[in-house]
Amino acid sequence: MTNGINGFHHTGILTRDLDDLERRYASFGFTLSPRSRHLLSAGPGEPPVPGCTANHCALFGDSYIELLGIVDDTAPDPWRTRAIAAEYQGFRLLNLDTTDADAADELLRTAGLQTSGVLDLEREVDTENGARTMRARAVHVDPRSTPESYLGLAQHLTREYVHQPRYLDHKNGARGIGAVLIVAATADFAAIVDRYAQLAGRRPDREGPRTVLEIGSARLEFVDATEAEQVLPGEPAPAASYLAAMTIRVEDPARARAIVENGGTATHPTADGFFVSARDAGGAGLFFTG
DSSP states (O other): OBTTEEEEEEEEEEESOHHHHHHHHHHTTOOOOOOEEEEEOSSTTOOOEEEEEEEEEEEOSSOEEEEEEEOOTTSOOTTOHHHHHHHOOEEEEEEEEESOHHHHHHHHHHTTOOEEEEEEEEEEEEETTEEEEEEEEEEEEOGGGOTTOEEEEEEESSHHHHSOGGGSOOTTOEEEEEEEEEEEOGGGHHHHHHHHHHHHTSOOEEETTEEEEEETTEEEEEEEGGGHHHHSTTOOOOSSSEEEEEEEEESOHHHHHHHHHHTTOOOEEETTEEEEOGGGTTTOEEEEEO
């Protein structure tokens, strides 16, 4: 654990068409958890209330990809998800894992970041022993200071209800999130990298066009927007700075590639696996590697 941060908690892809996003990721060979509605706290100490969002998750035991959908525009929106979607839909959320949300809040504030304080989240999940309430605590960073992502730190309180063994076996052999790639505008690049370096308590390394930082088990990769074409040729740029792609570790890239292509999605070969365009993956480029 680095500075109280263990690694990735989850990444989030936001959509207003959760049915379509669910179909896409199922066709990639991911096993998805059943749809679950959120109960969200509007502020520290406030009780969770039914919100406008629901999700499916591709779970890996230590982290997960959240497919987050706005499913009821008449419901409350205490975490302002509709405003995020109004900017643009796609890969919007990056949450790092902590075992102490209060300490994480203090860490973020010490790094000069304004936070939401510690918020409570609940959602009902189906388990083999019946319905149970998943509970977590989360700290959100004020997005005005993180143009590249909606950044947060999250603490599981009932991890066993989320990472259930029956959802961890994926047809594509997925074993976890290997890295997250962030494209940063030139003017903001140094500040964005420095922000995460403060959280990690270490300086980054350079690997070709990528600047790389390890935070616990999480690998973050940063690319200057002027060099993004070298890493993501032909890929869309939804903002000046943005979450661009994830690396998914799989048992056998060739087998995973066959599953994705048989599901009707084009792939592109890479040196150690293959790539699925953000255009075909709900706004998140996907590198599959062994």
